[in-house]
Amino acid sequence: MVTKLLPPEEDSVDLVSRIIEERVHYRGFYDGIKQDLISRVKLYKELQGNPESISPINLRSYTNTDEEAAQRKTSLIGLYSPKEDKLPYSQLEHMRKNNGLVVCPSCGEPGRPRTLDHYLPKDIFPEFSVVLLNLTPMCDWCQGEKLAEYITNDGFKRYIHPYFDDVDRPLFSIIFKPPYITPIIDISISNEMPVELQRLVALHLEGVDFLTRFKEFFKTKFRNVLRIARKCREPESIKLREFLQECLEMEAFNSKNSWDVIVYRSILTDEQMMGYLETGELPEHL
Incomplete structure (x- = not known):
């Protein structure tokens, strides 16, 4: 979980x-x-x-x-x-x-x-x-x-247990590959966790087909981020980093690994993506 x-x-x-x-x-x-x-x-x-x-x-x-x-x-x-x-x-x-x-x-x-x-x-x-x-x-x-999966073929735990496993922390983020106007995305498991937990998180995400489903969500969410980026370039508007940070903190109350949190956290920690959103050429029609 x-x-x-x-x-x-x-x-x-x-x-x-x-x-x-x-x-x-x-x-x-x-x-x-x-x-x-x-x-x-x-x-x-x-x-x-x-x-x-x-x-x-x-x-x-x-x-x-x-x-x-x-x-x-x-x-x-x-x-x-x-x-x-x-x-x-x-x-x-x-x-x-x-x-x-x-x-x-x-x-x-x-x-x-x-x-x-x-x-x-x-x-x-x-x-x-x-x-x-x-x-x-x-x-x-x-x-x-x-379904009835619970263990790997080689006898290892397959899924995170929500009541017992130490998952009250950022577990993973999204990495972006250009072009940033329509980025290609993949999962990056946090290396600040024990190796055993890293392996379990990777197995769990694979088991629930996370990335396939998240890609569809990200298409819509990123279009909203692009709209926000354009709005934040207007005079006297809030800075994009500040706005995204506020969104991150608000959503993190629900879960440190909700889909919204993952998007905001991943964008804020990717300087190339932030550079594009702050100064790059945004799509004409949003």
Whole structure:
């Protein structure tokens, strides 16, 4: 995730315990697995959801046949779709509709995310299907790109975890290649972070197809920047650097890596781009 999130206020261990106590169907199964499920939630929290250290539960250890294990897996996954009068319906609705976000914490795109993503996918880790620490708000596009991915082919963590990873900092910027009137853009990962985090950020951005989507946003955003640059050249107008800095500081309250912040921060730190915007020949029609 490109935005650090506060963990859910409700305790995940307590909620899972209460959800299990509500079960009527397959009572024997849930009685037999309860303590192990609770232990795995505690382990998830201790290991910060790191898939490099957490393996899926073996449901065959709690059932008599492979068919029964498959059925109980479906039951665990089904806990994520409760009826309105059952747990954790209200908790899930709150995370979807009242998360207070104005950008997607996974990619930084403007707009409130209305869906929840299972950081460790529920089809592989059904035991974490209703663990709040495993659920994060996410935009539809990011969720569609991520799907059930969670680890690389060589066994490394694939995505940033919004509750645990140290991402409350500028993670990357955009580099511009001339012609600056219609610049070609690419991603530059910050080298002021630990190498491990740099690698994770690169994997995450690739996994949610960030650059493909950002390029479309940038076309419109940069045209607005060009209009601002022209306006700032008028007598007694605010200087362009000052204006962009104010925009950056205002947007950074939402996220240090929102798409607007990335544009302003990247332009301000690129002296060649700033030189073009301040003194170069701007397009005639904007």
